[in-house]
Amino acid sequence: MMTIGRLATAAGVKVPTIRYYEQIGLLGAAERSAGNQRLYGRDAADRLAFIRHARELGFPLEAIRDLLSLSDRPDQPCDAADAIARAQLADVTRRLARLGALKVELERMIEQCSGGRIADCRVIEVIGDHALCETDHRKASGARAIV
Amino acid sequence: MMTIGRLATAAGVKVPTIRYYEQIGLLGAAERSAGNQRLYGRDAADRLAFIRHARELGFPLEAIRDLLSLSDRPDQPCDAADAIARAQLADVTRRLARLGALKVELERMIEQCSGGRIADCRVIEVIGDHALCETDHRKASGARAIV
DNA sequence: GCTAATGCCTACAGCAACTATAGCTACAAG
């Protein structure tokens, strides 16, 4: 049995993150020591590693919740897990395309800036006048979780 | 002079977003009609268009705040604006690399999943055991604004 | 055995950048 700090170190997450995962029900309530401190065993460590890796792959917590409950039913067909992963891939692909376009436009902007005064600054100018930019990124303005 | 709704439509943002920008000081307080409704002129529309385009390029609001104050001083050298844009480009480039790696791993995972039962599901398995994945994405776990 | 330094506890506030809700007033069209 390990304390929350050791578990955090082992899994590579921060202590409050573990408590947060418990709070939102991703991790079940831990056992407690006589002094009311959380104690974790192998199971919890595995589960946390799963969560951490899924987060690294960019899965949102809700998707991870689903993946975890799927992994608790090993006899079920894995279509659902597959679908979640495919949705995530689609999301990543969309973001990649978008970011690629942003990169091109930022590069173009910066390249054209000759380093004079603000009045002639291509950066400011392009941002101020959308007509000066070719890229059509007028969609998906909502902020999303990245990575 | 236009109402907030027309400005929102013209700029392609939502009405509450404009009020939010005013609240955080990105847009100054608008003139008001006799009935206390906000009224906007050409200036505000330009400024909002600038903000919107900068957001589309992924600049965080703090950077936009700086860019706006720079654009108010056209005689200054444009190094600062340039630096902000370069920082943004660097950020986008980093995110692109990361997302690219994620995409590869997700594809690998999905491809190997044969569609059987959860117990054999490659998706669940790879997420559960980091050793099964080659990609080293064990950094930058913090969520960031995307796009 | 004692004390100091960690480590853990709870509860709450804050981050970005909005978005949504509730309950009200203003204004334009018929």
Added chain:
DNA sequence: CTTGTAGCTATAGTTGCTGTAGGCATTAGC
């Protein structure tokens, strides 16, 4: 003159944590 849309304020919610305050628990060194 009514009705419907648009606007107003204030507040809470979103995602995934992170940071703070104030107070116990545990452990390492003496």
